[in-house]
Amino acid sequence: MIERISRRTILQGAAAVGGMLAMPAIVRGQSGGVVNVLGASQFFPQSMRDRFKQETGITVQYRQGATDASQIFNLLASEGQRETDIVLAYGHRNFPFIAAGYFEEIDESQIPNLNKINPVYLNSPAQKVDGVRYGIPVSAGFMLSVFRNSVVPEAERDTWETVFGDAHAGRLTWRSGGLLLAQIFYHGVQDAWFKFENTPEGVARLEDAFKMIQSWVSQNKHKIVKWYETAAEAQQLFYGNEVDVSQGTTDVVMPLVAADPDYGRAIPKEGAHGFTANYSVTTGAPHRDDAYKFIDFLLGQPDTNGEMIRSAGGVSTMLDTTAGLTEEEAALYAFSEEELSRISWLSILSADDPRFPLQDKYVATLKEV
Amino acid sequence: MTDMKSDGVAAPATMPPTGRGRRHWAAALQQNAVYAALSRVVLAHPRVAAMLVVGIPVLWVVVWNVLPLIGMLRISFLDEYPARITQGPGVTIEHYLSLFTELAAYRPFLRTMGFALAVVLVNFIVALPIAYFLAKRVPRNWQIRLLILVTVPSWVSEVIRAFSQILLLASNGAINITLQWSGVTSKPIQFLYNWFAVGGGTIYVTVLFMLVPLYAAIEKIPNQVLEAASDLGASKLQRFFRVTLPLIRDGIATGAVLVFLVSTGIYTVPVLLSGPDTNLFAQVIAAQFYESNLAWPRGAAYSVAMFATALLIAALLNYLIRPKRKFRS
Numbered sequence: 001m002i003e004r005i006s007r008r009t010i011l012q013g014a015a016a017v018g019g020m021l022a023m024p025a026i027v028r029g030q031s032g033g034v035v036n037v038l039g040a041s042q043f044f045p046q047s048m049r050d051r052f053k054q055e056t057g058i059t060v061q062y063r064q065g066a067t068d069a070s071q072i073f074n075l076l077a078s079e080g081q082r083e084t085d086i087v088l089a090y091g092h093r094n095f096p097f098i099a100a101g102y103f104e105e106i107d108e109s110q111i112p113n114l115n116k117i118n119p120v121y122l123n124s125p126a127q128k129v130d131g132v133r134y135g136i137p138v139s140a141g142f143m144l145s146v147f148r149n150s151v152v153p154e155a156e157r158d159t160w161e162t163v164f165g166d167a168h169a170g171r172l173t174w175r176s177g178g179l180l181l182a183q184i185f186y187h188g189v190q191d192a193w194f195k196f197e198n199t200p201e202g203v204a205r206l207e208d209a210f211k212m213i214q215s216w217v218s219q220n221k222h223k224i225v226k227w228y229e230t231a232a233e234a235q236q237l238f239y240g241n242e243v244d245v246s247q248g249t250t251d252v253v254m255p256l257v258a259a260d261p262d263y264g265r266a267i268p269k270e271g272a273h274g275f276t277a278n279y280s281v282t283t284g285a286p287h288r289d290d291a292y293k294f295i296d297f298l299l300g301q302p303d304t305n306g307e308m309i310r311s312a313g314g315v316s317t318m319l320d321t322t323a324g325l326t327e328e329e330a331a332l333y334a335f336s337e338e339e340l341s342r343i344s345w346l347s348i349l350s351a352d353d354p355r356f357p358l359q360d361k362y363v364a365t366l367k368e369v
Numbered sequence: 370m371t372d373m374k375s376d377g378v379a380a381p382a383t384m385p386p387t388g389r390g391r392r393h394w395a396a397a398l399q400q401n402a403v404y405a406a407l408s409r410v411v412l413a414h415p416r417v418a419a420m421l422v423v424g425i426p427v428l429w430v431v432v433w434n435v436l437p438l439i440g441m442l443r444i445s446f447l448d449e450y451p452a453r454i455t456q457g458p459g460v461t462i463e464h465y466l467s468l469f470t471e472l473a474a475y476r477p478f479l480r481t482m483g484f485a486l487a488v489v490l491v492n493f494i495v496a497l498p499i500a501y502f503l504a505k506r507v508p509r510n511w512q513i514r515l516l517i518l519v520t521v522p523s524w525v526s527e528v529i530r531a532f533s534q535i536l537l538l539a540s541n542g543a544i545n546i547t548l549q550w551s552g553v554t555s556k557p558i559q560f561l562y563n564w565f566a567v568g569g570g571t572i573y574v575t576v577l578f579m580l581v582p583l584y585a586a587i588e589k590i591p592n593q594v595l596e597a598a599s600d601l602g603a604s605k606l607q608r609f610f611r612v613t614l615p616l617i618r619d620g621i622a623t624g625a626v627l628v629f630l631v632s633t634g635i636y637t638v639p640v641l642l643s644g645p646d647t648n649l650f651a652q653v654i655a656a657q658f659y660e661s662n663l664a665w666p667r668g669a670a671y672s673v674a675m676f677a678t679a680l681l682i683a684a685l686l687n688y689l690i691r692p693k694r695k696f697r698s
Contacts, residue, residue, distance in 0.1 A: 176656075221645045226562040229640065229659075236532075240539040242561065360664065364656055365473035367648050 035290045037062045039088025042311035043138060043277060048304050052297050058290050084282050085291035091126065091275025091346050094135055095356060098348075103134045103280040110292035111136065113299035121317040125347035126276050135278025136295060138304075139314040141250040142267065142274035142343050143182050146257065149264045151244040158266040160186035163247045169223035171244040173237050175252070176227050176366045178273075180359055182247050183213045185271040194344045196355055203354055210362040218369040227367055231255065238263065254313025258332060267339045274343040276317060309333050315340075438676070445669035464670030474653065474671065481650035481675075482682065485632035488571050489625045489686070492579040495572060496624070500583035501613075505592070516584065520577060527574055531641040534570050535561065562644035570638040575631050579624035586620025587613070615692065622691035626683045633679040650675055 037044050037060055049060040063084075089097055097103050108114055114122065117137060127135035145163045151171075156162045163172065164186050184190045192209040196202050225242050228234045231252040237243045238256055246252075256263045279295050281288065298304045305316050306324020315335060316323070322330040348356075398404050411418045444450050448459040468474045499519070503512055522530060537543050538560035545557040560566060590613065598612045636651040643649065654675070657668030 224645050225559075226644055227648075233641070236535065240535060241541045241557075242539060364653075364664070365471070367645070367652075367656075368473035368476050 033058055033290075035060050035085050035287050035294045036083050037086045037088075037294075038084045039086070040277075040312070043088045043279075043308055044298070045304060045307040045311075047307065048298055048301055051301070052294055056290075056293065056297070058293065060294060083286065085285040085287045086295065087280050087282060088138075088277060089135070089280060090141070090277050094127070094278060094280065095129075095348055095353075097280065098129050098134050102282055104283045104285070106133045106136060106281065107292065108133070110289070111296045111299065113296050116299050116319055117317050118319050118321075121276055124276070124345050125349075126345055127278050129348050130350055135276075135280045136299075137276035137278050137317045138298070139277040139308050139312055140274055140317050141277065141312070141314040143178055143247060143249055143272040144253045144265045145245065145247055145268055146238075146253040146263060146265050147245045148238075149262050152264070157264060158269050160247075160268045160270050163245055163268075164220070164223075166223070168245045170225065171242075172224045173226050173228050173234060173243045173246045174224050175229065175234070175246075175248055176363055177229070178247065178249060179217070179366060180210060180213055180362055181273045183216070184209060185268065185273075187213065187216070188270070190271060190344065193355060196349070198349055198352070198354065203358070206355060206358060210358065214362060214365065214369050217366055221369075250313045250315070254333070258313070267335065267342045269342065271342050271344060273346055275346045277312070277314065438673075441669045442673055444666055445673050447666045450665040450669075461666075464667040465674060467667065468671065468674050477648050477650045477653050478671075478675070478678075480648075481633055482678065484568075484571075484649065485629050485679075486682075488568065488575060488632040489579075489628045491568065492572055492576055492628050493583075493621065493624065496576055496579040496583055500580050500587055504584050504587040504590075512588075516581075519580065522573070523577055527637045528641075530574060531570055531638050534566065534573065534642060538566060538569075561642060562647075564647055566642040566644075567639050567647050567649070570642045571632055571635055574635065574638060575628045578627035578631055582620040582623040582627070583617060584620075586617035590616050618690055618692045622687050625686045625690055629683050629686060630679055633675060 035058055041062070044060070044062055049062060053059055087097065087103070094103070114136065121137040121140060124137070127133055127137055145157070145160065147157060147162060152162055152168070156167065160182065162168065163174075164183070181193070184193055187209070189209040189212070192202075192206045196206060226233075226237065228237060228246075231248070234246055234248055234252050235256055237246070253265045257265050279298075281291050281295075285291050299318075302320070302323035304324065305318050305320075306329070308314070309316055309325060310329065313333075315321070315333070321334075325333065411421065445464055446460050446462065448461045448463070450458065468478060503515055503519075507515055535542070539545070540557035540559070540561075542560075544560065545554075548554040548558065549556070594616075595608060595612060598608045603611065634651055635649065636655060639647065639649040639652055640655075643652070650671070654668050654671045657664040657671060
């Protein structure tokens with residue numbers, strides 16, 4: 001027999017439900033015990049978050065930011081009572097965050113393990129704007145070509161001609177997002193970007209290069225089966241036997257190569273652009289000290305490096321590039337010095353660097369030219 | 370124990386105990402003082418009751434539908450979003466003008482509108498025989514069962530349905546394997562990444578929006594009307610064009626508007642199935658948000674423009690197709 005529901009029972013139930021709903025806010029309000037993180041999961045491995053909690057008692061509250069746009073949306077949504085302490089953003093996608101004032105200047109004195117990062121990456125201008133550091137590079141990615149070893153002869157593998165030429169027309173897929181920067185190397189006009197000077201002449205030179213590429217794409221896009229946008233799409237195209245060759249960043253290419261020995265990858269001899277994924281601390285982070293503690297902890301754990309490379313497919317920015325990897329994995333993810341020397345790293349010259357907005361303008365038109 | 374009648378007078382509760390001797394939950398609720406007090410207020414004041422009945426759904430629509438649109442409209446006039454902390458946002462109509470001046474914007478925009486109209490037409494041709502068969506040829510007690518069966522594909526997400534088309538149409542998909550195995554073709558046919566795939570995928574996703582209104586409209590036509598037309602010497606075609614079609618114009622208009630609106634905004638299908646020359650406007654909008662370094666104002670302006678144009682064309686479709694009622698009973 002059901003007991004009659006008394007008013008007292010209802011009030012008690014309501015209080016319990018209210019308490020549970022309010023718990024996250026109560027927990028958030030207790031500074032010192034929580035770090036709120038926003039970014040792709042592979043850069044904040046679950047095992048590391050658990051270990052950090054065990055060692056320090058600080059809980060890492062993690063929110064997945066599938067894209068930079070959603071990350072910034074989340075930041076904006078909580079503007080005024082910002083909840084995020086650490087953000088992970090890729091390469092030049094840092095720029096809108098920095099321009100909007102969402103990232104603080106990194107306090108290097110709070111990160112003793114910063115010395116575990118290879119100075120090549122740490123001191124590159126990619127994380128700095130006007131000489132101020134806004135990010136800590138924890139993984140590097142770059143543009144690659146990917147192909148079926150059984151289809152593309154060995155002699156043709158390390159050139160952009162394989163990706164953009166006629167030999168594999170009808171069996172190609174390109175990603176519009178990175179196409180301009182791959183094409184500037186294919187056409188040999190990369191100086192317009194990488195030796196850019198922020199003058200009217202410099203801007204005009206870069207715009208001419210983009211216009212030339214736009215025209216080339218217009219005449220050659222019949223060679224592709226499809227434009228792809230996500231890593232999953234590209235992988236589907238390869239697995240579905242729709243394409244043999246593509247261009248893509250490491251997050252697209254390395255899972256393919258790791259999954260099947262028939263897939264090969266190359267940093268083409270003409271060159272390619274590279275970028276880093278960075279940890280940044282938000283301006284006015286509510287748990288700033290704990291955020292720095294967590295970043296320092298992540299840099300100090302060799303396993304972080306291994307898990308990050310395994311899941312994100314990039315290159316380690318640590319001095320010990322094989323930390324946390326098995327011998328087979330280390331071999332798979334290893335790029336020779338000669339290959340890495342082909343990479344030109346993206347950087348931001350100053351807060352009003354016009355190259356990225358210009359690139360975005362032309363990227364938006366590529367599919368319709 | 371009291372129960373409240375519509376005149377606000379207390380009455381004894383009439384809920385019987387269940388067979389297992391348990392008091393019915395509704396009876397327990399009626400005995401609750403808070404519920405009783407609320408009921409008393411609502412039932413004694415019809416205006417309050419009406420406001421609650423109307424107000425809650427209106428509030429829902431305003432919060433979840435209207436406010437985001439207003440937010441989008443606001444962003445569409447900003448020159449920069451998010452605005453830099455050091456310099457507030459400016460106001461501009463440049464993003465709207467670009468829709469008329471930039472090839473990369475107006476071409477997919479026009480393409481999408483044309484595509485959506487074509488999808489409406491093909492959907493009508495595909496759905497009409499099915500709806501007619503269901504409404505007039507299937508025994509009444511089987512109609513609902515078959516309708517539910519027709520809705521089965523929509524129980525899974527659009528992404529899964531689009532992927533299922535890839536499995537079917539890919540070079541190593543079921544159709545190509547069958548064609549090659551049976552000797553009809555010697556190499557795979559390119560079914561994917563063209564208008565055939567995008568159109569087929571969109572119709573697959575939207576056909577229910579046409580089918581259900583058509584079924585409802587056809588089902589309402591009395592069989593005697595069709596029989597009378599037949600008795601008067603009308604052929605099957607004459608019966609269809611002069612009796613059935615005019616009587617289902619309401620259903621066609623509803624289906625056309627629904628399919629058109631869904632087709633203009635469809636995103637997953639073209640992302641997964643479109644080729645180099647078949648991009649739709651939803652992809653262009655998404656690119657402004659994700660690929661173009663967060664060009665939210667332009668994406669917002671394109672969204673608002675597409676929304677307004679789609680509504681306008683949908684209203685036009687509705688006006689043209691729906692029968693004009695000169696007399697009201």
